[in-house]
Amino acid sequence: MLPPSRTPPSTPALAPTPDPLTPDRDITHEHFQAGDQVVVIKGVAGKELWGDAVRVVAPSWHTPTDEDGWRLRDPDGGAQTFITAHPRYLVHLSRHCPDCLIYLRAMADHLLPRFAGHDDAVIDCGWYTITTLGQLVHVADARGGR
Numbered sequence: 831m832l833p834p835s836r837t838p839p840s841t842p843a844l845a846p847t848p849d850p851l852t853p854d855r856d857i858t859h860e861h862f863q864a865g866d867q868v869v870v871i872k873g874v875a876g877k878e879l880w881g882d883a884v885r886v887v888a889p890s891w892h893t894p895t896d897e898d899g900w901r902l903r904d905p906d907g908g909a910q911t912f913i914t915a916h917p918r919y920l921v922h923l924s925r926h927c928p929d930c931l932i933y934l935r936a937m938a939d940h941l942l943p944r945f946a947g948h949d950d951a952v953i954d955c956g957w958y959t960i961t962t963l964g965q966l967v968h969v970a971d972a973r974g975g976r
């Protein structure tokens with residue numbers, strides 16, 4: 831399976847879509863380490879997944895979940911170059927990783943058929959927001975918190 835493409839050049843269309851997989855993902859904090867290249871899956875571009883490619887910088891407390899997270903550097907992040915994410919939001923790009931591939935494949939199986947008719951469309955599934963304190967929050971983790 832191909833790795834997901836990075837942020838596509840065209841502006842994604844927002845299409846809020848259920849994501850039952852990410853919240854249930856069983857991945858430890860130690861699965862990642864500083865320096866890892868990872869991607870946060872955001873949606874579908876044509877016939878593949880796409881996301882924001884970021885680099886893992888350092889351990890950081892993820893306040894929305896009250897769990898250990900990772901501080902990330904987003905080279906395209908502008909004012910929010912550094913954000914903090916929960917490990918389950920992250921997928922390895924930097925090395926072949928069976929655990930992350932299983933998740934990617936499950937996400938592709940879940941999402942791609944939903945947008946099968948939108949050949950070249952870029953879809954943002956609307957899962958993530960960033961708080962004013964630079965915390966990346968999945969919609970499932972934001973429930974009740976806002």
Ligand SMILES: [Zn+2]
Pocket residue numbers: 861921922927928929930
């Ligand atoms: Zn991995």
